[in-house]
Amino acid sequence: MQPVGAVGLDEVTGLTTPIARFLDGNSHLPTPFLVFDLDVVALRYHQLREALPMAKVFYAVKANPAEEVLARLDSIGSSFDVASRGEIERCLNLGIDPSRLAYGNTIKKERDIAFAFEQGVTTFTVDAEAELEKVVRQAPGSTVYVRTATDGTGADWPLSRKFGCDLSEAAALVRRAAWAGMSFGLSFHVGSQQRDVQAWERPLADVGDLLRQLRGEGLEAVGLNLGGGFPSHYVDPVPELAAYGTAIRRSLAAHLGDFGGEVLVEPGRYLVGDAGVIETEVVLISRRPDNDEARWVYLDIGMFNGLTETLDESIRYRVGTPGDRANQGPVVLAGPSCDSADVLYEKAGYQLPLDLRIGDRVRLLSTGAYTSSYSSVWFNGFEPLRCFFVSAEDQGVVAA
Ligand SMILES: Cc1ncc(COP(=O)(O)O)c(C=O)c1O
Structure with missing residues (x-):
């Protein structure tokens, strides 16, 4: 079987040359253990940048928070989606600038928001009024992403129901954020291990409509976060990443051709799986x-x-x-x-x-x-x- 790609990742055996060498040389090492090739992370990062050149990558630290992984991604220019104070501290301890952290968990303790803001983190995601009020109180003047709900169809690990608000509530949260002097963006997540490349189409159409409505009220978004969901290679086949790139770029052009803000993605699984x-x-x-x-x-x-x-x-x-x-x-x-x-x-x-x-x-x-x-x-x-x-x-x- 031919190794694929510059790092020698054999897509069938799932092993890279360094992983295979490690396993061969450590046949007596007590199991279980995980062997992890940092070059694959870099390869995946570059593939994602190529598929979605307009998008800034915020690695979802929760997928694998090892310092080695964070350091490698930091060295190649990634930013980071963090879910807790612990993840923020880990990134900061590695010398990652707080401006490259986004606090993407929609469920945050108010004191952790205050901590993040004190450290210099100024991007937060919310999907409920009470959460927005915490951010308004503890992180004035920061940027709030309002997360809209998706149904998770097509994903093996859906992130529906627990997260996201409907479009009318999103509009209300944006108005409240703007009134409080915050800049705002919109975000969604189509579900993890998303095997349907068209899964971004419906949310992007909805978000496009919402952004136009808000623009009509004089409210201009600074960013759009397309979430994660890009797949790893498990038993069920998945499309090539390039197909995701093509589908998403097409949906963006169709529904958000006039959008001038930043586009973000928050991949976890794709970069490290x-x-x-x-x-x-x-x-x-x-x-x-x-x-x-x-x-x-x-x-x-x-x-x-x-x-x-x-x-x-x-x-x-x-x-x-x-x-x-x-x-x-x-x-x-x-x-x-x-x-x-x-x-x-x-x-x-x-x-x-x-x-x-x-x-x-x-x-x-x-x-x-x-x-x-x-x-x-x-x-x-x-x-x-x-x-x-x-x-x-x-x-x-x-x-x-
Ligand atoms: C807010 C947020 N962003 C990004 C991700 C990463 O998703 P994925 O691993 O599917 O790329 C998750 C996963 O739970 C998430 O909750």
Whole structure:
């Protein structure tokens, strides 16, 4: 299989040369662990800039908040979407200028807004009146993005219902913000792991109408945030990023051709997902009385050690064993904890080699996003997911 791209990311094995080298050289390292190639992040960042040249990138830190990841993105010009005081502090400690941070979580403690503002953060997102009032009180004169709701259709991990307001409420929030002397923008998120490149069309049409209505009232937006949602490579195929770029640019031209403000994106998963591989080990293989066809394969990583997005089998990671092993058979995949919720995939139809044994290694591909940050601290006494960072530039492991 030919490696793809400058960093040698093999889209089929999901491994880069430095990751493969690390795994080969560390076959006795205790599992589970995540190996993460920082060059893939840089590759994805540049691909996104190419697909959407008009958009400023604010990396969603929550997807993988490792300092190594933030430092690499900082070095290539990314800005950052932060969700909490902790993420703000982490970025500031790395020397990232507060002007490059946007506090995008719509659910913030008032004292954390005050903290952010004191530090120099002046961009905040809201989707409710009470949240806007907190920002008005604690961050006067800053820029408020009002987040509108989407239905999340087409996304494997939808971000609907909990977030976003309807268009008439958005208009009211904008008026209130403007009256309080704040500049404003609009934002939305089409849902994470969005597999439909047309998902931005409806929200952009709505936002275009709203911006024209507001302009008629003398209110001009300074920015438009298109959110995240760009996909990683899991089991279900996804379009090329270029197709997202084409569809979004077309929708922008159709509905917001006259928009003169800044355009932002807040990618998380796209930038870091494909950069990581989790190496895990089979702890037990057994049969359960109610299912005599599939073997139950229990791994040493589960729902509580970083694989939270397997909830409802929403995110279906590519799972494989090192080397070519034919003769596969059906499995149910489960985690190691004493909790019956800790079943990863039962319905999704996973297969693993029939000669799989206890102690064998199993690999989970494209697991660089929303894994290490979800990993619990000590559930059942299991350590948080260990991470190793590799990079071709540094010829091997740069941090552990
Ligand atoms: C406010 C906000 N922005 C951006 C993201 C990143 O989304 P994605 O990982 O789908 O790119 C999220 C994800 O939860 C989010 O909540």
